[in-house]
Amino acid sequence: MERLITARGEKTPMGKNCRPCISGKFIIVNGQKFYIKGVTYGTFRPDENGQQYPPPDTVEKDFSMMAEMGINAVRTYTVPPLYMLDLASRFGLKLMIGLPWEQHITFLDDKERIAGIMDRVREGVRSCRQHEAILCFAIGNEIPSPIVRWYGPEAIQRFIRRLYQVVKEEDPRALVTYVNYPTTEYLRLDFLDFDCFNVYLETEEKLKRYLFRLHNLSGNRPLVLAEIGLDSLRNGPEKQADVLNWQVRNIFSGGCAGTFVFAWTDEWWRGGLDIEDWDFGLVTRDRQPKPALSAVAKVFAEAPFQGEAELPLISVVVCTYNGSPTIRDTLNGLMTLDYPNFEVIVVSDGSTDGVESIIREYPFRLIVTANRGLSSARNTGMYASQGEIVAYIDDDAYPDPQWLKYLAYAFMHSDHAGIGGPNIAPEGDGSIAACVANAPGGPVHVLTTDEIAEHIPGCNMAFRRSALLEIGGCDPLFRSAGDDVDLCWRIQYSGKTIGFHPGAMVWHHRRNSVKMYWKQQKGYGKAEALLELKWPEKYNNLGHLSWAGHIYGNGLTLPLTFRKDKIFHGTWGAALFQSVYQQASPFVSMVLLMPEWYLVIFFLAMISALSIFWNSLLYAVPLLVASVLPVLFQAGRSAAKAYKDRRFASVSEYLKAWALTTILHMIQPVARLYGRIQHGLTPWRKRCSGKPWLHMILRKSDIQQLWHEKWRSSEDWLTLVEQDLLDKKVRIRRSGQFDEWDLQASCGLFAGGRGMLVIEEHGQGKQMLKFKTWAHLNTFGLVIVSVLLILSVLAYFDRQFITMAIFYAISMLIIVQYIIDAAMAMSELTESFSQLAHLEKERQLAETRELPVIPNVILVNAKQKRNKIFRELEEKTSLTQLVEAGE
Structure with a gap:
């Protein structure tokens, strides 16, 4: 028999009675993608036997009407009786079964209560007997944010995980979820089979944006909206139908695995009372359809997309x-x-x-x-x-x-x-x-x-x-x-x-x-x-790429940090949308993630190896060990997190997977570093075309001047200098709000140059530009030189002349490189500023020949701006020809 392989690695037979399973961002039922087109059902006033559902004949009529309207799933908030499961199967409906417990109180304070919750969840799963109508079990619904805040998210996450494990012990192949809501969206529940959220947003654009956010929280797991809706009592039946129309359309087209509309009927019982001041139902209490039912049925029939007539090739x-x-x-x-x-x-x-x-x-x-x-x-x-x-x-x-x-x-x-x-x-x-x-x-x-x-x-x-x-x-x-x-x-x-x-x-x-x-x-x-x-x-100078955005995906190595993320609760915990704000990792922990850190390990290994000549260098061995241990810890921790929620046949299988993944976490940066160095991307690379002129080496600073008769802002001038440096592959950095310089250029690892522009305004748009450049020394390189010189001095007094010579020679080479790097950077800065004078001469020539003048308006994009200026000049190549011909 053909078998479907789910995202969690379970092989499930593809047949008529195939249990629901997960495949990527979607749910699979009977070998086919199952889009949940559901409604919520209940809760209802209990009867004399404590049963919270209508009589069987009413349930049968409801289920029959649901099936006729294209509904394929029903969410219940309590465990349904067996007859409901049979009726659901008869009408082709799948049930999302809620396993209720007292989540609205401080439930973790009493060990007996915790044990009772576990027993009730276990009994609820057992009572369903692995029925074919079951879609999944929901092990909770909106634990109030004050309760989560009281215990802390970690404690709640551990408890929900325990409930998840209880369900899996009773029915290993059952799908399990927890229904969250925006106020506790920060809960990390990656162990769930799929994510559910109750979301009530009455503005279409806000819903679209929030769906993207929820998808990013869910990662590669399916996302289901477990409750959406609008009160027809306050908003009117037509408004309810209109809102549900765009809500459901956006949910499906936004990549969700489905949704449950709250609710099937206006009949609703909660907290010992019949709720009569809200009417969220698609039908009235006496089962009369509202306009919303037709609207939802129409969207369900077209889901996940509306029409195909205008789809592009x-x-x-x-x-x-x-x-x-x-x-x-x-x-x-x-x-x-x-x-x-x-x-x-x-x-x-x-x-x-x-x-x-x-x-x-x-x-x-x-x-x-x-x-x-x-x-x-x-x-x-x-x-x-x-x-x-x-x-x-x-x-x-x-x-x-x-x-x-x-x-x-x-x-x-x-x-x-x-x-x-x-x-x-x-x-x-x-x-x-x-x-x-x-x-x-x-x-x-x-x-x-x-x-x-x-x-x-x-x-x-x-x-x-x-x-x-x-x-x-x-x-x-x-x-x-x-x-x-x-x-x-x-x-x-x-x-x-x-x-x-x-x-x-x-x-x-x-x-x-x-x-x-x-x-x-x-x-x-x-x-x-x-x-x-x-x-x-x-x-950056080390050759490391830093993304401006956030990286999403599996396998990311976790930084060595124990900082807790901050949760925005609002004043007194009253915020409606409470989110996690990840604190920036310490610089040291981020350096440990860079492939270049392995160069530090290599450097310490070389110093340790020199202990053959000088025993005192054995003190470098602890530093070498200290540099390697964080890498091992990060790799092992990251591998463990990857398999935290995965089920293995045996402990040995888990250990093999963890060990190999740990090794891959360690060799990946080595392979990247090898590829970079092999093709010239090294911390000591040179990307400048400038030469370390002698006068640049001898001067601490250099000042240039340019007279200009058409006004431009300082930002315009600096942007042109910046882009010229970029075109010459110079690494540059703009100043911050508190820096006393404008541009920093780097041509090497150890030193660079900085430049500052001042403009004298002489009236009628005339300007005198002055540009000052000076050397900037990298603290990292100074530390290395200092350490090497200290070691060479110590080696001298210990009469280890070979070791002394090695350390002294390396330090002198770095000092020379310091001077060259600074001179090259200053040379590039001054040369780029000189290009402004060249541009001005070409502009004046263009004006005398009544040719189009280079625009003063600076484009938003720096590269587009400068390229446009030079492109216009290049298009007028006849300028040079005319001058040479003497015309």
Whole structure:
């Protein structure tokens, strides 16, 4: 029998009575994606037997009416009697069963109460007897925020985990969730099978934004809205229908696995009273339909999307180089796409493994080229495409059936130039691939907000074709990696934005051997070196890239910090939306995460090795151990977190997975560092074209002057200097609000230069510009020199002359490099300022020949601005020719 592999690694038979399971961002029932189109049911006034449900005939009528209206799921707040489960099965309904307990009081104070809660939860699961109508169990519903604040989130998280484990002990294959709400959204419940939130937002834009936030909190797990609704008593039946219409549409199109509308009927009992001043039901207390029922039924019938008439043509481009081991999965996945208007273009970039014969088995367009690299292949597919949108997927990935629909919806409802989605590692690829999926260095997305992306990985990215053509597609410089990063940055530099849609999901195979993983990470190191050559401003002096946004994905190495995140509770805990605010990690803990930290370990190892000549250097061994232990701790801790909520067949299986993942966490930065150094991205790299002129070395500072007769602001002038430095690959930094300098330039690791501009205003727009530059010494390098000199002195007094000479020579080399680095940086600053005078002469020449004058208006984008100035000059190449001809 064919088997479905779930996201948690459970193999489930795909048949009529298949238990619900999780697959990525969605729930699977009977082998098919199950979108929850549900309503809440209850709570009702208890009868004489204490039963909180209507008589069986009423329940039967309700369930029958629900099924007729396209409802497929019902949420209950208490454990239903067996007859309700049978009726639900009869009408094709799935039940989300609430397991109630006294969560509104300080329940953790009494051990007997805790034991009683566990027993009742256990008994509630047992009473259902693994019924086929069960969708999942909800082990709680909105623990009040004052209770969470009273005990602290960690204690509540541990308790919910215990309830989760109780359910799994009774029914290991049952899905388990907890229904949260915005006031306690900060609870970290990653062990749940999927996330549920009750959300009542009556503004469409606010709901859309909050859905993105909830998706980012849920990660790769499904998100279900367990309650939405509007009171028809206060707002009117028509308003209720209108609000529910856009609420449900946005929930489905936003990538959620479904929703429950609160409630089926206005009949509602709570706290010993019939609630009669709220009417949230789709039907009245006597079961008369409201307009909202028809509105919801219509949306449910179309879910997850509305109509297909105006969907744009999408060109799916698959680039492959010897991808025969995995490309069949890709092509089979493309065959199952649920989208009416798309084409598939497969570009074989000089493959030699017979992959082209596999591609020809499918009704897709094949383009065969010589081996020119990934970027060239992506461009080939782009130029051959006919679609308004070009979607890229790798040859080791395959899409969710609704992948293109989510992308199309996101493009149709935004101005984004590009949109990406999550890529999730499928189970069943082997134990090593599973470990690699939980190791650092995988394809991740970087978000600056809950919706706006700084980077989307190449295995799942789509762009408007016009935006790609405008920037010339991918840069052929990047043959195997880095093309997606460069493409995203260039799109953003052009003034456009990149979005992220959590529903546009693809499955992405991870490397299935340590050797392949090492090769991949080494290649990423090479890509970083190429990116630094093109985007030096993105990298610091050590050669490390710092993203502006937040990185999302599995396998991230946790920093060595024990700081607790702060939770915004509001005054007296009264905030409606209480969120976690992560404190910035200490600088030391962030340095430990950088691949360059391994250079520090190597340096300490070399000093320790010199103890052969001088025994006193054995004191460096504890420092070496101290530098290695944090790396080991971070790797082990990160690996343990990855498997914290995963079930293993045995302890030995867990230990094997943890050990290998720990090793991968340690070798990944080494591989990246090796790739970087191999291709020139080193802390001691030189990116300047300037020369360390003697006068720069001898002077502490240098002042230049420029007379200008057309007024510009200081910001305009500094921006031109800044961009000239960037074009020459100089690493620059703008001053902060408290700095007494304007620009800092760095050409090496140990020293740099700083510049300050002052403008004398002489009236009628005339200005005298003065630019002062001086050397800036790096404290890090000074510390190293000081340590080496001290060691050389100590070695001298201990008569260890060989060791003394080594330390002294290294310190002198660093001092010389200090002087050269400072002089080069100052030279670059002064030369860039001199370019302003050159520009002014060309402007005056242009004016005398009645040619277009370089605009004074400074563009928002610095690079666009300077490039436009020089482009206009280059277009007037006849200027030089005219001058030379004497005209």
